[in-house]
Amino acid sequence: MHILFFSSPDSNLFSAKADLEGNTLAHIEAVLDKLVDIVYEHRPQLIFIGGFALSDELLSKLQIIYDAFPNVEIALCVIDPEPDFLMRAIRTGVREVIGSSTQASIKETVARVxxxxxNNKKLDANEARIIGFMSAKGGDGSTCIAANIASALAKHKETRILVIDFSLPFGDIEMFLTSQKQTNDLADFSDEIDRLDASLMDSMVEHVSDNLHLIASPLSVDRLIHIKPTHIDRLIEVSSKSYDYIIIDIGAGIDPISIHALAKLHQLIVVATMTVPSLKRATQVLRYWQELGLDENRLSIAVNRFQSKADIKISDIEKAMGRRVVHYLPQDNVGVQESLLKGIPLIDLKPNSEFTKSIFNWASEWSGKVQGKSLWQRLKNR
Ligand SMILES: Nc1ncnc2c1ncn2[C@@H]1O[C@H](COP(=O)(O)OP(=O)(O)O)[C@@H](O)[C@H]1O
Ligand SMILES: [Mg+2]
Incomplete structure (x- = not known):
C-alpha cells in the first residue's frame, strides 16, 4: 500500500516511523493548502493527516479528496476533537481517527486499512471511471451538468469519454452536446448486445468529437422495451475497457434501468437546487442509496443554479445530506438557452463565464493537474 503522511510544517508529527514493511511511504510537511495537490501527485491509498486546526477548511479538503478518489482511506490524527467535528469528519468519509501518532497506533491503523x-473490490486502473449524474428533482440540471463536465474532460485529447443517457424515457443529453443527428440510440445497442465488442461499439457510438462519444436515449417510447436491465452490465463491461470516463445521465426517476446502473457507479453526483422540494428528493435519494447498501462515500451533492439568496441555505442542504457541498454551478439562463438552440456545449459557447469556470475547476479535480497547472489554467493559456 502506498501511504502518505501529511502534517503541518515543523510538527514532527509522524517522524517516529512505524515498521511498515511491504508499504511505500511518503512523508510531507506542508501547509493545508498543499494537501490536495500532494494527494494528486502521490496517489496514496492511505493518508495520515495531522497537526492542523479542526476547521471547515480541513473538512472541505477531505471532501475534495474523497470526491476525487472514492477509494482512498484517510486517518485523522487529532487530540480530543469536539464530537461535532468528529461527526462531520466521519460524514465526509473519514473512517480512522487516531489520538496519537505513536508507532503502535499507526501500525494498527495500517493493519485495519x-x-x-x-475485502473491498479494487478499482482496476485500466478501467473507466463511471460517474452518474442524477437530478434530485426533474429540471434540477443533471443533464446540463453531465454534458458540460463530459465536454470539459474531453478538452484533454488523450482522455476518452463516453456519455450514456439512461434518463429514460425521454433523455435529451445530445441537445447539450451537439447539433448532429443520432444514428444509433440505446435501444440499438440492446438489439446488438450479444455480439457487442469494442469495435462494434466504436462503430455504433455517436462521435461528438474524436474522444467524446455518445449513446443517446431512444427517440420513441416504443423502443424502450428493447432495453433490459441486464444489457446495462454488458454495455458497461465493454465500454469500460475503451474509455477513461463513462458519464451517465441517470435523470430524476428511479426505474429498473437506473437502479441497475447505480450499482455500477464509482460515484453518483446528486444535482440539487436550493429549493425545499429538491432537498427533500435529494435526501430520499441518499436514503435509497443507503438502503441499496452502496458506499456512502461514493455519493456527493452538487448545487445547480446557485444563488446567495434562495429558499434554503447551503448549510441546510449540508445538514440534511450529512455531507459538504463542494460543487456549485451558477445560473446562466441566456447562455444555456443559446447552447441548446445551437447544439454547442455551454463551456464552448461561453468560455469565460462563471458557469464554465466552475465546470472546469470540477473537471480538473478529477483529471488531475499537469505540470503544476490545473486543466483550467492550461486551457486558458491556449
Ligand atoms: N445552471 C443553469 N443555468 C440556467 N439554466 C439551466 C442551468 N442548468 C440547467 N438549466 C436549464 O434548466 C432546464 C433543465 O435542465 P436539465 O439539465 O435538462 O435538467 P434535468 O436533466 O434535471 O431535467 C434546461 O432547459 C436547462 O437548459
Ligand atoms: Mg435531463
Whole structure:
C-alpha cells in the first residue's frame, strides 16, 4: 500500500516511523493548502493527516479528496476533537481517527486499512471511471451538468469519454452536446448486445468529437422495451475497457434501468437546487442509496443554479445530506438557452463565464493537474 503522511510544517508529527514493511511511504510537511495537490501527485491509498486546526477548511479538503478518489482511506490524527467535528469528519468519509501518532497506533491503523482494502473490490486502473449524474428533482440540471463536465474532460485529447443517457424515457443529453443527428440510440445497442465488442461499439457510438462519444436515449417510447436491465452490465463491461470516463445521465426517476446502473457507479453526483422540494428528493435519494447498501462515500451533492439568496441555505442542504457541498454551478439562463438552440456545449459557447469556470475547476479535480497547472489554467493559456 502506498501511504502518505501529511502534517503541518515543523510538527514532527509522524517522524517516529512505524515498521511498515511491504508499504511505500511518503512523508510531507506542508501547509493545508498543499494537501490536495500532494494527494494528486502521490496517489496514496492511505493518508495520515495531522497537526492542523479542526476547521471547515480541513473538512472541505477531505471532501475534495474523497470526491476525487472514492477509494482512498484517510486517518485523522487529532487530540480530543469536539464530537461535532468528529461527526462531520466521519460524514465526509473519514473512517480512522487516531489520538496519537505513536508507532503502535499507526501500525494498527495500517493493519485495519489493509484488511478493508483486501475485502473491498479494487478499482482496476485500466478501467473507466463511471460517474452518474442524477437530478434530485426533474429540471434540477443533471443533464446540463453531465454534458458540460463530459465536454470539459474531453478538452484533454488523450482522455476518452463516453456519455450514456439512461434518463429514460425521454433523455435529451445530445441537445447539450451537439447539433448532429443520432444514428444509433440505446435501444440499438440492446438489439446488438450479444455480439457487442469494442469495435462494434466504436462503430455504433455517436462521435461528438474524436474522444467524446455518445449513446443517446431512444427517440420513441416504443423502443424502450428493447432495453433490459441486464444489457446495462454488458454495455458497461465493454465500454469500460475503451474509455477513461463513462458519464451517465441517470435523470430524476428511479426505474429498473437506473437502479441497475447505480450499482455500477464509482460515484453518483446528486444535482440539487436550493429549493425545499429538491432537498427533500435529494435526501430520499441518499436514503435509497443507503438502503441499496452502496458506499456512502461514493455519493456527493452538487448545487445547480446557485444563488446567495434562495429558499434554503447551503448549510441546510449540508445538514440534511450529512455531507459538504463542494460543487456549485451558477445560473446562466441566456447562455444555456443559446447552447441548446445551437447544439454547442455551454463551456464552448461561453468560455469565460462563471458557469464554465466552475465546470472546469470540477473537471480538473478529477483529471488531475499537469505540470503544476490545473486543466483550467492550461486551457486558458491556449
Ligand atoms: N445552471 C443553469 N443555468 C440556467 N439554466 C439551466 C442551468 N442548468 C440547467 N438549466 C436549464 O434548466 C432546464 C433543465 O435542465 P436539465 O439539465 O435538462 O435538467 P434535468 O436533466 O434535471 O431535467 C434546461 O432547459 C436547462 O437548459
Ligand atoms: Mg435531463
Amino acid at each position: 489493509s484488511v478493508r482494502a483486501k
